[in-house]
Amino acid sequence: MAKTHVTMTVNGQAVEGLVEPRTLLIHFLRDTLNLTGPHIGCETSHCGACTVDLDGQSIKSCTMFAVQAEGADVLTIEGVANPDGTLHALQEGFREMHGLQCGFCTPGMIVRAYRLLQENPNPTEDEIRMGISGNLCRCTGYQNIVAAIQFAAARLNAPALQEQAA
Amino acid sequence: MIPATFAYHRPNSVSEAIALLAELGEEARPLAGGHSLIPMMKLRLATPVALVDLGGIADLRGIRRNADSVHIGATTTMAELIGSAELAAAIPIIRETALVVADPQVRARGTLGGNVANGDPGNDMPALMQCLGASYLVAGPAGARDLPARDFYQGAYFTSLLPGEVVTGIRIPLPAAGHGYAYTKLKRKVGDYATAAAAVILTFHGGRIAHCAIGLTNVGDTPLFAEDAAAILTGSALDAATVDRAVAAAEAITSPASDGRGPAAYRTKMAGVMLRRALARAAARATQ
Numbered sequence: 001m002a003k004t005h006v007t008m009t010v011n012g013q014a015v016e017g018l019v020e021p022r023t024l025l026i027h028f029l030r031d032t033l034n035l036t037g038p039h040i041g042c043e044t045s046h047c048g049a050c051t052v053d054l055d056g057q058s059i060k061s062c063t064m065f066a067v068q069a070e071g072a073d074v075l076t077i078e079g080v081a082n083p084d085g086t087l088h089a090l091q092e093g094f095r096e097m098h099g100l101q102c103g104f105c106t107p108g109m110i111v112r113a114y115r116l117l118q119e120n121p122n123p124t125e126d127e128i129r130m131g132i133s134g135n136l137c138r139c140t141g142y143q144n145i146v147a148a149i150q151f152a153a154a155r156l157n158a159p160a161l162q163e164q165a166a
Numbered sequence: 167m168i169p170a171t172f173a174y175h176r177p178n179s180v181s182e183a184i185a186l187l188a189e190l191g192e193e194a195r196p197l198a199g200g201h202s203l204i205p206m207m208k209l210r211l212a213t214p215v216a217l218v219d220l221g222g223i224a225d226l227r228g229i230r231r232n233a234d235s236v237h238i239g240a241t242t243t244m245a246e247l248i249g250s251a252e253l254a255a256a257i258p259i260i261r262e263t264a265l266v267v268a269d270p271q272v273r274a275r276g277t278l279g280g281n282v283a284n285g286d287p288g289n290d291m292p293a294l295m296q297c298l299g300a301s302y303l304v305a306g307p308a309g310a311r312d313l314p315a316r317d318f319y320q321g322a323y324f325t326s327l328l329p330g331e332v333v334t335g336i337r338i339p340l341p342a343a344g345h346g347y348a349y350t351k352l353k354r355k356v357g358d359y360a361t362a363a364a365a366v367i368l369t370f371h372g373g374r375i376a377h378c379a380i381g382l383t384n385v386g387d388t389p390l391f392a393e394d395a396a397a398i399l400t401g402s403a404l405d406a407a408t409v410d411r412a413v414a415a416a417e418a419i420t421s422p423a424s425d426g427r428g429p430a431a432y433r434t435k436m437a438g439v440m441l442r443r444a445l446a447r448a449a450a451r452a453t454q
Contacts, residue, residue, distance in 0.1 A: 004174065021174035021217070022207075043167045045205050046357065048271060057245065057274040063204050064275065067174050068221060112271070133356040134269030 008072045010035070011079025019066045026050045028066035029076060037077035037107040041136070048135030051108035052076050058115040060134070077107035080114060089155040090114055090148070099148030101139035109135045113149045122153060169207035173216040180225060180305050180334055183218050187330045188307045190216045196332045197221070198241050198280035201272050202289075226279070226334060229253050238336045240279025244268075247278060256340055259347035259367065263294045266349070269357045282315070283333040285323040285388075288359035292319060293381030293389035294349060297365040300338040306331030319388035342377065345369045346452025348444040351383070352436050354427065360384040361427040362437035364416075366444040368399070370454045375399050380444075384427075385420035385437045392416040395441070404449055412445075413438040 003018040010033060017032045029035045029052070041049030043062055050062040053075035080088045090110050093099060100106045109132060116123065116131040123131060128149050129142065137145060175190075177183040187194055194216040197203060206212035220226055226241040229250050236256055238247070247253060247264040254261045267273055267281070267290050281291040282302060295302075295315035302313045307330045318326050327333070341347070351363035363383035369376045378399045380392040395416040402408040422433035 020171065022169045022171055024168075024208075027168075043208065045201060045272060048269070051271055058271045059274050060271045062208075063201055063272075065174070065200075065204070067176075068200070068219060070176075116270075130356070131270060134271040 004067050006066055006070050008069050008074055010074045011076060017066075021065060021067050023066045025052070025054075025061040025064045025066045025069050025074075028069075029061060029074075035076050035078050038111075039104055039107060041104065041108075046136065047105070047108075048112060048132075049105055049108045051112045051135060053111055053115055056115070056118075058112045058134070075111065075114070077111055080110060088114070089152040090117070092155065093148035093151035094145075097148040097151050098144045099140065100145075105135060105137045105139075109137065109145060113152065116149070117153055117156060122157060123149075125150070167208040169204070170210060170213040172207075172214055174219065175216060176219040176222045178222055178224075180223060180332075183220060183223065183332060184305055184307060184330065186216075186218045187332070190218070192329045194218060198283075199243060199275040199277040200280075201268070201276040202280060202284045202286060220279075220332065231256055234340055236338045236340065238278055238338070240283075240333045240335055241277045242279075244273035244276050244278070244281075245270075248273065257298065257338060259294065259298070259341075259349055259365065260338075262347070263290050263349040263365065266290065266351045266353070266363075272357070278336060279333045282318075282336065283325065283327060285319060285321075285325040287319075287322050287387055287389065288384045289389075290349070290351065290360065290363060290383055293363065293383040293391075294365045295336065295338070295381075296389055296391040297367055297379045297381035298338050298341065299379065300336050302333050303335040303337060304331050305334045310334075312337070316391045322387045341367050342369045344453030345377075346448035346450070348447035348451070350440045350444040350447065352440055359427075362420075362422070362433050362440050364437065364440040364444040366441070366448040368445070368448050368452060370449075370452050373454060374401055374403050380416060380441065382416060382420065382437050382441070385422040385433055387421070390419055392419060392441075394419070399445070404445065409442060409445060413441055416441050 007016040039049040041047035045063040052061045195214040197217040197219045227239045230237045244264045281289045300315045349365045352361040360383045362385050365381040368378040378396040380396045382390040395412040398412040417438045420434045422430045424430045
């Protein structure tokens with residue numbers, strides 16, 4: 001099968017590659033770009049371990065062909081940290097609040113939470129739980145994942161609150 | 167899991183897509199959000215030789231309110247349905263239904279056109295479109311035609327679409343001002359297909375039901391338009407005895423499979439329970 005040339009932006013970098021039409025986005029990210037943060041979990045569009053951000057939306061990269069992402073702007077867990085290399089508030093939150101045990105779901109969970117907090121900067125606990133309902137975790141029981149996202153929301157909202165107070 | 171090989175086409179217009187599908191033949195499939203087709207391809211339950219990706223056709227996307235109806239482009243996603251304030255004001259039951267489809271990531275990609283055209287009895291939108299009296303706008307090699315949602319579904323994954331035809335949009339008549347609505351869905355977990363679900367639209371006049379429409383999801387090979395149940399309710403004040411008769415009439419047209427969601431008899435009863443709850447919620451929302 002003839003290969004197709006694809007170009008996209010991944011974590012702020014212009015990338016390109018040759019793919020078969022049947023190459024899933026997750027395989028392009030992991031096998032061609034060596035970005036192994038997004039994981040392959042269930043492979044049936046359920047678990048969310050492969051979640052990446054694509055043009056401002058959370059998507060499951062196992063349920064999309066790389067050719068469909070032509071020209072797209074993609075963010076994976078590898079691009080979440082602050083430009084100076086310090087941890088993003090969500091990464092800090094998952095560490096501080098014990099938001100992971102085995103860690104398999106964590107990249108998808110954090111990238112999903114990153115978009116959730118853009119959509120809704122101050123979510124209730126219920127909104128967080130519904131917001132991450134496309135991401136399965138088999139270790140934590142979700143309690144500390146919710147706490148980690150609440151930690152990050154508070155941290156990200158703090159400068160705004162300080163400005164309001166001033 | 168890796169799909170079988172296929173050729174990929176990404177046309178920029180509907181006419182180009184129709185021409186491609188005609189040229190490529192019956193083993194080619196249109197691709198919208200891909201959240202039914204791609205999983206099927208990964209399992210090799212679907213092995214199209216070519217995909218015609220509708221994602222590059224700007225005309226197929228968007229929501230437009232007309233004088234007496236709303237037009238929704240086929241590749242408009244569930245997330246876009248949820249995010250449209252105009253749609254939420256005009257036909258709020260669509261947002262209520264879209265919110266219980268799958269999960270946020272799936273809703274970001276899954277489209278209304280794909281949901282209604284695939285013919286999967288588990289999908290939520292077909293019964294809702296029947297309840298709302300929607301029409302599917304279809305384009306194909308022989309031209310364009312409108313297919314009422316209530317006549318569209320022939321069996322599981324079997325619809326009135328002819329080879330080479332694609333759904334380009336959905337036209338939904340505006341429900342009457344002051345209408346009540348509800349979509350109630352029983353599911354085992356977030357993201358699951360319905361064990362049973364019910365869509366209800368109704369209006370009251372002088373304390374009695376002037377108009378009522380009911381759709382049922384995933385309790386048969388097709389979505390079910392519960393015409394007899396709605397007729398029983400029309401003219402009533404939604405008293406308990408009449409609701410009981412309507413629920414019995416709705417249960418009578420179900421023929422669910424016994425599967426992981428429960429035995430058939432249970433799912434039939436749950437369709438009745440979902441209808442009962444949808445009626446109560448719709449009535450509470452309606453202008454009496």
